[in-house]
Amino acid sequence: MESGVGSVLREYGSEQNLLSKPDGSASFIQGDTSVLAGVYGPAEVKVSKEIYDRATLEVVIQPKVGMASVRERAREQCVRETCEAALLSTLHPRSSFTLVLQEVHDDGSLLSCCLNAACMALMDAGLPMGRLFCGVTCAIDAESQIITDPTAQQEKESRALMTFAIDSKDCSVMMSLTKGSFSVKELQQCIAVSQKASERIFQFYRDSVQRRYSKIL
Template sequence: MDQAGAEAPQQLRPFCCEHSLLSRPDGSACFTQGDTTVLAAVYGPAEVKVSKEIFDKATLDVLLKPKVGLPSVAEKSKEQMIRNTCEATILTALHPRSSITIVLQVIHDSGSLLSCCLNAACMALMDAGLPMRSVFCGVTCVIDSNGEILLDPTTKIEKLRGNVGATQTHNLWLGRRCCQLNQAGSSVPPKRRLLFSRSPSTVLRSNC
């Protein structure tokens, strides 16, 4: 599928989600955006190993499995980002001394993989019925040397724009009200924040 944002940088590729595709997990979802597809499964709350037990909240584990081969450093980095996001929204204090595991299987990667994993994880958590402070979603964007924002880039565009030294790739996560651009966990001044409307094809600047 061609990147729709190549001509209209503020458009997202078509996306869809299916729930309860797997019978063994407590919750599952398949999220597709463009040609990028991720299958997510949630297990728990369940019994936890004594070595991982936390007395006042649930232990959260995230496993990201690539399409082929074993997980690399890139997958481990994404696992940490997804874990941090999910841990901030799941009410883990309601299930102390238990385990919650999120398994993400990459079916196909055509770009914006991390945001697709975040969206799949959120849908699977909702399907599992786990208590959450709010729902969340992710959007990947590329900012070029001119400050122009390209939403939802494909793998081809990520590599093409990645060859430009001043280009930056950011992943955004959205809570109830607004989202904040961040790279490697660093905060960004409010003027760089983005507020997304309900329409998936538009993005609005905001100082929320």
């Protein structure tokens, strides 16, 4: 699947309703990068965290090995902000949702894989959402080529790395996390490439949900 400037999207795979304990769950695979997501809630919220007019959302990212570090905390914030923008949380005031993302394998574009797993798990939980979202990662290599959905090796060799959360309604950018040096023009090019790639991911969502429900019916 080609996309953007000298780049291809890796193969995607996903499965919903994998886990029995969470209220919604999904796995998402991009190439050799894989994330498992579980959503719990709506549940009672601790009084200290209670928001009277909407639900609170907690996001936990568990690395493959060891304890969560500052890097996971930054990713958690990115995922939380994106989910909060998509969820109609006012429909569940004074309650809480918890989204747990387990890194199964990281071969690049991990944050975008987390975002995609999160969206599929929220859909599986049947939570009210105003829009869907997806994550797309872009790397700019030494030759100024844009690589979409880069591998870990391509990330390592890149001079800039950007991840965007894209909105399904009008393909606008809901969240961005950038690293490295790049020009305004390069940023705009990466956004355009990500918006184009998002169309395929949203189509993938539709196809996989359709497949799942055609099996049930």
